[in-house]
Amino acid sequence: MSGTYGITRQDGPAKVTGAATYxxxxxxxxxxxxxxxxxxxxxxxxxxxxxxxxxxxxxxxxxxxxxxxxxxxxxxxxxxxxxxxxxxxxxxxxxxxxxxxxxxxxxxxxxxxxxxxxxxxxxxxxxFVNPDTALAVTPSPDSGYGMLDAHEFRKGDAAGALAGSPVRASGTYTQPSRHGNPxxxxxxxxxxxxxxxxxxxxxxxxxxxxxxxxxxxxxxxxxxxxxxxxxxxGFGTxxxxxxxxxxxxxxxxxxxxxxxxxxxxxxxxSIVGYQPLMEHRVELGANESGELQAIVHEVDNVTALTDDYVEFGSAPSKALYDVPNISTSQRVRRGNVNLSSFMRSPIDGPGTWALGSAMDELAHTLSVDPLTLRLTNYAEVSPADGTPWSSKKLREAYEEGARRFGWWDRPKGGTRDGHWLIGCGMADCTQGQFRFTSNARVRLRADGSVKVEAGYTDIGAGSTTIFPQIAAQTLGLDIRSVQGVSGDSELPYAGPTYGSGTTIAMGTAVHLAAGDVLRRLADVMSWPAEEVRADDGALTWRDHRRPYADILRAARLDEVIGDGAMVLPNGASADAGAPGMSTRTFGAMFIEVGVDPDLGLLRLRRATGVYSVGAVVNERTARSQMIGGLVWGWGMAAMEASHFEPNLGRWLSQDLAGVPLPVNADIPPHIDMSFVDEFDPHVGPLGAKGVGELSATGIAAAVANAVFDATGRRVRDLPITPEKLLDPRM
Amino acid sequence: MRPFTYVRAETLPGALDSARTDNTMFLAGGTELLNWARIGIETPSRLVDIGRLPELHEITPTEDGGLRIGALARLNDVAQDARVETAYPVFSQAILKAASAQLRNLATIGGNPVQRVRCPYFRSNGPVACNKRVPGSGCAALHGANSERFAIFGWTEDCVAVQPSDPAVALACLDAEIITEHGDGGRRIPATEFHTLPDVDPAAHNVLRPGELITGIELGAPAPRSAYVKVRERQSYEYALVSAAAAVEVTDGVISRARVALGSVALRPWRLYDAEAALVGLTPGSPEVRDAVTSGFSAARPLSSNAYKIPLARNTALRALELALEA
CATH class of the missing domain: 3.90.1170.50 (Aldehyde oxidase/xanthine dehydrogenase, a/b hammerhead)
Known part of the structure; x- marks a missing residue:
């Protein structure tokens, strides 16, 4: 869709004036x-x-x-x-x-x-047991979180292939616990x-x-x-x-x-969840041409004694590169702490930090450009099971991102600007997808106004804008005549607002409900439903054109109600995309940082992200999501950490003073986010996939890779704080 | 938070008189007191609001060429005063890096140096061993998570926290004086001696007595070649990992006077007197400058996990000197 950049946030005025009620x-x-x-x-x-x-x-x-x-x-x-x-x-x-x-x-x-x-x-x-240092164990088979993916995955013989690989890279990549702090x-x-x-x-x-x-x-x-x-x-909390x-x-x-x-x-x-401390052990093996032969990715994450939350950070190692041998495992470290949980961006956010860093190390060992290494190992089908992608235009995203950033022309190995060492890095972004059953009701009133009713929630991502927009587009109306009614369990059932699942699920339901309104109007007119079209507030069939208001008035109807539903195969309430296919979003993140090695300072200079997400429903809210994710990822990369104090047995800081988050001054104006032109025909009629979680994947790795380019220093432990960048010599 | 009574002082003598009551605290900008009350650091039974005392907002020249700044002058008003900007850039810069614009519009220059340590153990919402919260209870930070905003100078096993005010570091560098009044008489306190080191009293933050009120700050001769450098993970709105204030004078191409104070390395702004002496006579930009500054660190002692702060503080001091020499 085009021209959606002009559609601004419908809830914006209420929120910025304080009229919105929480x-x-x-x-x-x-x-x-x-x-x-x-x-x-x-x-x-x-x-x-x-x-x-x-x-x-x-x-x-x-x-x-x-x-x-x-x-x-x-x-x-x-x-x-x-x-x-x-x-x-x-x-x-x-x-x-x-x-x-x-x-x-x-x-x-x-x-x-x-x-x-x-x-x-x-x-x-x-x-008490300190979770950070607890023995890692296999997750309980009873854990509902543990059932969301395989604790162990084997394809081919990763250990044997690694041993036989002439070029290898390996590392242990760690990240601290982080709280969502909405x-x-x-x-x-x-x-x-x-x-x-x-x-x-x-x-x-x-x-x-x-x-x-x-x-x-x-x-x-x-x-x-x-x-x-x-x-x-929300951010998962x-x-x-x-x-x-x-x-x-x-x-x-x-x-x-x-x-x-x-x-x-x-x-x-102490009451809600957080992203757990994780340790990733990644080993990559390649031949001399840079073709990956094996990936091993083992993940431990902190959880509570009471439940096993499993953060499947190994997921991207099964999804990003064409590699014949893969081995992943997931374990948990149980300790006396409240339970960890999904936090933006779960699964692939942590996973792309570790894998994206390891790929950069491999590229360095091979003396090839990190983007070339990605292109060499481009996965045309899902590496995990060989199923086709429902859609994927990562190659186009690489090309467009490299062009916009000037990747191929960049000075390699860093440059100096006064006290600053400048470096560039890139990494892959990816996120698995969820589809949830959802329902919507669309009411077309005699006065020409429209109500979209469904119990979805808007956590700030733009739901209250894009669903009225979809109804307006389907009905051929201006969004100003459409009102969204949401956030109430007495409204038609909507799927959850997490896992980037809202747009696919609710968007489909709203689109179908609005289409149902058209069908009912056609019935009133005794026109064939499959041949009518919506056009600027009117229903058209062949050379006939009747404004909606006229149709309702003539039929003495107060309103026409349409219902729509996102229904999943086999009656499932949720799935990961069309059966028999693999559904994911992808992207390429290019970042330039400055490092002042005398003072240990790390600053973001510019970033370019190009994403393959299917159709973009609203260019403005989608782009805002990607910028927000970049900021979120910068926090993960450069400053955020919640410390479990090992002597006290509690989170040391429980406020926003002891846990730094990025501020406006940290984010430069040169943040360039865009999408490749794409339509995923298999996830739903809109051709769209979710974007919110994708936005915070790949950032930390791109930052760490840029730091390496600038300084020659490989940081494998997040966040990248002054202590890790400083030359310790007096 | 406990109930308290609130009185608004109309005159300075009236304010000082009101403060004679036990468990009374002065309220100026109010950006810190509410934090203390909510966390339980202080439970005042009486607040004396001095915010409307008319005579304490002014910035006026002194007879010996310096400036006297009223204690109730807002941080932003001080930092953006043309006389402060040109004659004492280190002070202006330190203030502008001290807090968000919103806080700087509210907080006062007299209140800023009396903010309490930002140690996460001290600011804990649960009971934690802290001699500044409960004298005699110990120091949980000594063997705790002490890598970031903790001391490398002047600490004892009773307290390893650091003084967080940025303006206070500039004031120590400039040999400013803090002027107080009290029902029993006022005094002038050198900014370098205002904050209390833990070997004197680990429970104390500064030398103010109960009922003693800062009424102004006096800056001496202008220090136009001066600069402030603040190191922190993020670009704004964060306390320093390390900061440095430097003021220099150059005569005939060599350094004739240097003053350097470090922030976030001790419970008071830490003057590098040995380094200052060693810098005199050196050519700006010469390799000896680095050795001279390094000589100021012979007394530095790291905690269990902050040894990196010693080279970081040295580098920060060097950078502040470099900027001061360029000023």
Missing amino acids: AADYNAEGQLYAVLVGSSVTAGRVTGYDTAEAEAEPGVVHVLTGLPTVHEAFAGLPSPPLATRFLPMQNDEIHYWGQPVAMVLADSLEAAEGAATRVRVSYDRQP MEPSAILAEWHDGRLTVHDSVQHVYAVRDTLAAVFGLASDKVRVINPHTGG KAFIWPHEILASQAAKAVDRPVKLVLTRQDMY
Whole structure:
């Protein structure tokens, strides 16, 4: 599609003027403010409470130290989307620092916060296991996260092929835990009325919250309603259902008053997930022509003692290069820490950091250009199983990216500008795809206005813009006449907003629903549905043309309703693309950095990304996603780290002061993001795939490769901080 | 956060009088006090708002050619004052690198040097051994995660944190004086001696007594050849890993006077007096300059994981000197 760059964010004015309402902006009559009391030990048991002083505080209504046992249906819930099977405040076990052990409910937030510091908890403190250094083990076969991919994958004989390869590169690449830190922390307002639960909740999928809370209380799903008009950033931290959502709903029921629980920034470090610390061991073998003979990629990631979250960082090693022998494995390091989870960009984000670095090392060993090495090993079909790609134009992305960046003409081995060493690097970007079942309803009103109804959430990526846009395009209308209604579990079922799955799923459903409106209008006119077209607010057939408003008026209809659904083969609720094919997005990232080796400074100078993502639904929001991902990836590359303090047994910093994120000054104006012209005919009628997660893949490797070009220093441990760039000699 | 009473001072004597009550704190820009209250670092029962005291906002020349800056002057107003920019560029630059524009519009130059350490253990929201939070409780950072914003000079086993203010480093470099008032009388405190080292008192941050109020800062003779360098992972809005303030004078082609102060290496801005002496008589840009600066590091002692900060601090000092000589 073209000309979509002019379609701006429909929710922009409401958000920048403060008119947009988020979960925490809602209030219920008689609500209580909840504040959680976190465990001050990392492992052990609670042995007692003294709540007298807290309960005596003015405004305090209840101090809860335990909550009712959940309904037996809870045990049958799939996890994910239930984030963790371990629920705090059900018994006296402590598995991590900050685990909620009590909840203060008060008439004001101030009273609840004050009283929370006066709840005395005594513990039987036990030794804890530091997850960062825990023994790596095979994930439990019962882990729902572990079932999402193979723990071990073998194609050919990777060990034998490596041994026989004349050229090899290997390295251990590490990355620290990182927290998502969305601007809006998680928040929930839970109210019970006549046995029905209504929550305003900041989430990435209202229906998963509905079904989980229904199971907690043994209710039918239609007894729970989840409302979420805006989500102030998710990044995965709001993808699944975390304990606070269950605790707040249980508390509201227990005290028979609405309960509002807004997580503090500190709570976000103990209640919701984060990208785990990972260690990748990668070995590449090639012949003298640079043709890959073998890839070995082994990944360990940190998880909790309570559940096994598996971060399948080895995925790109099965997806990027034409290689006859592949071996991957995934293990977990279990320790006393809250559970890790998917965070932008999961799976391929970590994986491309390790593989993209190793490929650069191999190119250096071979004395070939890193882009040439990629072209030599271009995968025309999926390397994992030989299935065809549903679509792939990475070769065009390489060519266009190299041209725009000036890759082939760059000075190799770095240049100097005053104190700065300048270097260039590139890496591959890729992301697997998810398709989710989704439904949409489109209402065409007699006044010519249109409503798109579906319970999707907009986490800031642009859903509230592109779905009305798709309806407008299908109906031949201006987007200004289309209103999106979303974020409510009573609307037609929408798939989740994660895994870059929204555009394919909801986009298809909206497109089909709008098409259904046209079909119904054709029926009214007794025109053959397959021959009508939409044209500037009118239905046309052959040389006939009737404005929609005329059709409805003549038929005395208030509205025409169309329904559409993204339906997956074999009744699945989710899949990874069209069966019998491999569906992925791809891209090439080219980066120029400056390094001041005396001061250890690393600064981004410019970046070019060209992406193969199928059709682009909205050029502006898609490009914004890619820029945002570049910023996110720069944080991963250059500064972000959450440290599990090994003596204290907790995250050292639990705020935005001790965990640096990129600021505007870090991002130069020369960020050039574009897409190759492409249509994927196999994922859905729009030809589009998801772009959001792709945007933060490949960045860290491209940065590290540029640092190597500038300095000759290979950094295999993220983030690339001054300590790692400095010449240590006095 | 606990309830407190709030009073607004109309006059300086009134403010000083109000501060005689126990557990009273002054409120100026307010960018730090709220943090302290929410984390539980301070639980004042009474705040005396000095923000509207009229006489403390001015920047005025002194008789000996320097500048007196009222304590309530906003950071941005000081940094962008033409007299400060031309006569004391190191001070202007240090202020502009100190915080976001929003904070610099609110924070005061008198309040900035009394901000407390940014040590993540000190700022912890849970109970952690910290002699600055609970005197006598120990120092969790000594054997903890101490690679980044921790000391290489002047630390003891009781505290390894660093003084975080950038303007304070420039003031120490410039031999500025901090002027205070108190119900019992005021004094002038050299900026180099304002912050307390842990061998004197690991619980203290500075030498101010209860009820003592900074009313101004005095800068001496202009130092137009001066510069401030700040090293940090990101480009803006972050405390320094290491910073350096340098002021130089060159006579007949050789350095005739050099002053160098380092930030984020100790609990006070750290003057490199030995290096300063060794620099006198050297030709700018000569290889001896590096040796002279290096000689200032003989007393540096790394912690368990911050040895890299010693060469980093040396290089930062060299860079500040280089920029000061170009100024």
